[in-house]
Amino acid sequence: MPDQKFRVLVSDKLGQDGLTVLEQAEDITVDVNTGLSEDELCDIIGDYDALIVRSGTQVTAKVMDRGARLKVVGRAGVGIDNVAVDEATRHGILVMNTPEANTTATAEHAMALLMATARNVVAAHNSLAAGRWERSSFTGTELGGKTLGVVGFGRVGRAVAVRAQAFGMSILAYDPFVSERVAKTARVELVDLEELLSASDFVTLHTSLTDETRNLINRERLALMKPTATIINAARGGLVDPGAVAEALDADRLRAIALDVFATEPPEADHPLVNHPKVVHTPHLGASTTEAQRSVAIEIAEQVIDALRGTRITNCVNLAFAPGLDFERVNAFITLASKMGRLQAAMADHPIESVELELYTDDAEDLMRPVAAGLLKGLLESVMPGTVNFINAPLLARDRGLKISRSVGLGNPDHLNQITCRVRWNGGLRTVAGAIFGDDRGRIVQISGYHLEAEPNGTVLLLLNADVPGVVGAVGNVFGEYGINIGEWRLGRNVDRHEALSFINLDTTPEPGIVDSLRAIDAVRKAILLEL
Numbered sequence: 057m058p059d060q061k062f063r064v065l066v067s068d069k070l071g072q073d074g075l076t077v078l079e080q081a082e083d084i085t086v087d088v089n090t091g092l093s094e095d096e097l098c099d100i101i102g103d104y105d106a107l108i109v110r111s112g113t114q115v116t117a118k119v120m121d122r123g124a125r126l127k128v129v130g131r132a133g134v135g136i137d138n139v140a141v142d143e144a145t146r147h148g149i150l151v152m153n154t155p156e157a158n159t160t161a162t163a164e165h166a167m168a169l170l171m172a173t174a175r176n177v178v179a180a181h182n183s184l185a186a187g188r189w190e191r192s193s194f195t196g197t198e199l200g201g202k203t204l205g206v207v208g209f210g211r212v213g214r215a216v217a218v219r220a221q222a223f224g225m226s227i228l229a230y231d232p233f234v235s236e237r238v239a240k241t242a243r244v245e246l247v248d249l250e251e252l253l254s255a256s257d258f259v260t261l262h263t264s265l266t267d268e269t270r271n272l273i274n275r276e277r278l279a280l281m282k283p284t285a286t287i288i289n290a291a292r293g294g295l296v297d298p299g300a301v302a303e304a305l306d307a308d309r310l311r312a313i314a315l316d317v318f319a320t321e322p323p324e325a326d327h328p329l330v331n332h333p334k335v336v337h338t339p340h341l342g343a344s345t346t347e348a349q350r351s352v353a354i355e356i357a358e359q360v361i362d363a364l365r366g367t368r369i370t371n372c373v374n375l376a377f378a379p380g381l382d383f384e385r386v387n388a389f390i391t392l393a394s395k396m397g398r399l400q401a402a403m404a405d406h407p408i409e410s411v412e413l414e415l416y417t418d419d420a421e422d423l424m425r426p427v428a429a430g431l432l433k434g435l436l437e438s439v440m441p442g443t444v445n446f447i448n449a450p451l452l453a454r455d456r457g458l459k460i461s462r463s464v465g466l467g468n469p470d471h472l473n474q475i476t477c478r479v480r481w482n483g484g485l486r487t488v489a490g491a492i493f494g495d496d497r498g499r500i501v502q503i504s505g506y507h508l509e510a511e512p513n514g515t516v517l518l519l520l521n522a523d524v525p526g527v528v529g530a531v532g533n534v535f536g537e538y539g540i541n542i543g544e545w546r547l548g549r550n551v552d553r554h555e556a557l558s559f560i561n562l563d564t565t566p567e568p569g570i571v572d573s574l575r576a577i578d579a580v581r582k583a584i585l586l587e588l
Contacts, residue, residue, distance in 0.1 A: 074353025163215035200224035205256030208263030390430030392498030397434020416465035506548030
């Protein structure tokens with residue numbers, strides 16, 4: 057357990073089970089302060105290391121700017137449109153959500169809305185409650201044999217499809233990020249959005265809200281749908297243009313719509329779909345089950361604690377960890393890559409203009425993005441001290457015009473689990489390679505044409521010298537004069553160039569003047585002191 061104490065602010069209502077997890081963590085201090093305005097949140101956020109929210113708190117760029125200590129924003133739920141994710145990334149802040157905790161609850165609620173609209177449950181209930189018996193007015197439609205179009209085939213969309221198939225429905229799905237293999241396994245047909253809308257009897261929305269999906273259901277797309285079709289939206293309110301839907305309902309060009317979400321919650325009093333006779337609506341109840349509330353609260357609390365401690369990162373939306381990837385393995389690779397980046401930055405004769413990253417490992421495709429982030433962090437932190445981490449490094453590199461290319465190694469590397477990095481600057485090129493060995497510890501195995509096996513930790517002296525007798529003794533004398541003990545001395549030779557490269561681990565950090573003393577040795581051509 058680390059000695060550091062972390063402060064966590066919970067600014068929206070969170071289940072007691074999650075609060076208990078936070079309260080029982082010895083290194084966590086938790087404060088619950090709900091209903092804060094943006095200015096009120098900005099006034100206090102500088103005192104906290106993590107912020108946990110639901111859908112109520114707007115975590116804006118202004119909040120990020122004021123969060124001097126902020127390391128993690130945890131969203132208890134799936135949607136993150138109330139969090140300025142790009143700004144969080146720029147500030148190096150992790151944004152986490154809980155995409156699995158409320159999957160069952162949301163899918164079941166979508167099915168409840170679908171069935172309620174199919175059988176006119178709400179209108180029939182209200183009629184009977186008002187003392188009327190109007191059986192003939194509420195003839196419904198069966199689900200069996202009908203086509204359900206699922207827009208967004210993630211966890212919730214797939215769970216809805218399974219339940220709809222149990223009712224005998226055929227499933228069409230639209231999701232540009234889902235493969236044919238996944239669709240075949242789920243027994244659904246992947247189609248484009250226009251075909252889905254025109255062929256479906258029911259359309260259920262389960263995609264995230266982005267600039268591309270805002271008002272996904274608009275006048276043009278409504279015109280593609282059957283007049284007998286029904287829309288269900290238990291995802292995000294902004295996916296639907298309410299004015300266009302109201303027009304379609306009034307003109308009998310759409311049978312019904314069921315809504316659990318609104319662009320503004322609660323919706324404005326004059327919202328065109330609230331109290332419309334062809335609309336079934338609920339006040340954002342998709343995740344409102346006892347089981348889901350408990351799971352969401354516990355999961356986000358545990359994720360935030362793990363992230364603050366640095367032991368595990370789960371469901372982070374702005375750090376590319378593939379689902380199911382072992383965090384310890386990822387951490388070993390990105391730590392090594394970061395140190396390789398520091399080496400490259402220290403040795404470059406001019407500002408680096410481009411980076412080539414090659415990864416040799418069985419799970420290279422999953423590891424590539426986090427490894428690239430680690431490498432860029434190491435490259436940039438010497439010129440941007442205190443501002444770079446694994447989260448914001450790719451964005452900061454892009455802002456500085458640094459070009460990076462990534463590839464999965466196809467050749468025969470010298471080591472398994474190898475990272476090779478080449479950097480270019482005006483008139484120069486250098487290759488550094490590292491490898492993860494069986495103990496999950498990274499070693500530097502190549503610097504330019506020199507092959508060695510060095511541990512990139514602590515204070516390191518890099519020494520390039522003519523490969524002639526007497527150099528080791530002369531260097532040892534300098535270390536003796538400065539009272540510095542050598543931990544390890546790894547050496548690589550280039551016979552053709554008659555040069556040697558030394559990677560020397562020092563037990564303590566020497567005075568800066570030692571570098572000038574080493575450079576004064578006739579055979580020494582370059583000496584660089586750095587911290588890894």
